[in-house]
Amino acid sequence: MNRNLSYGGKNVHEKTTEELKRQLEINKKRMTGNKLVMVVITGATLIACAPVAVLVIAIGVLRRNWLLENNAVLQEELNKR
Secondary structure: OOOOOEEOOEEHHHOOHHHHHHHHHHHHHHHHHHHHHHHHHHHHHHHHOHHHHHHHHHHHHHHHHHHHHHHHHHHHHHHHO
16 A cells, blocks of 8 residues: 555654554554444434434445554554564
8 A cells, every 4th residue: 555654743664563553453442432433423313314324424434444544554564574
C-alpha cells in the first residue's frame, strides 16, 4: 500500500516495534468502540428516521475500512522488522 501514515507526529517507519504494536492495539479498540456506537446510533435513528440510519451505516462502514487499511499498513511494517 502507498499510505503515508503518521501517529503522534511520527511516520510509521520511524516508530519502534513497541509503538507499532501499541498503535495496532489502539486501532483494534477503536474498531470495537465504533461498532458499539454504530449499533446504538443506528438503533436510535431507525426509530426516528430510517433514511438517516442508512447514512450512519455508510459512515460506519467507511470508518471501519479506514481503520482496517491502517491496521494493514501497521502490520506490514511490523512484518518487515
